[in-house]
Amino acid sequence: MSFNFNTTDYETTHERLEARKANNIVIWMKKLLSFNHQELKKMKLIIKVQINKYRWNVTYEVDNWVWLSFRNVKTTRLCKDLKDKQLNLYQITAKVNIFYHFHLSISMKHLHSMFSLKLLWSYSEDSLSE
16 A cells, blocks of 8 residues: 655645635625625614704795894803894895805894804794794
8 A cells, every 4th residue: 555645636635725715705705795784774774864863854945034043153242141042034035055145234244144054043923922
């Protein structure tokens, strides 16, 4: 009985084992990738629900009257608590995406004339009587 050690058989066997390992790794990575895609879809849905929870569904049109907020506006009042919450009633002159344009008075020339939705309150006759 003789034991011939054939190097080509050893090399081909080794290559087959390495190819099988690589194939297993590829299969495992594909499964992991599909799992990650499913989890990302779930997370996107959760995030969308959380974001929309605080979204304002109010939209204003041109020529609507709205109250303008005093937030982020510097005033000469010493105490922040004594400051008014709203500047004044203004009429919307233009709408650009989610921003609204007003014609401001000359005394407020330091302010930009475009405001976002979060700085506006809707105007109604009921809100004045309260």
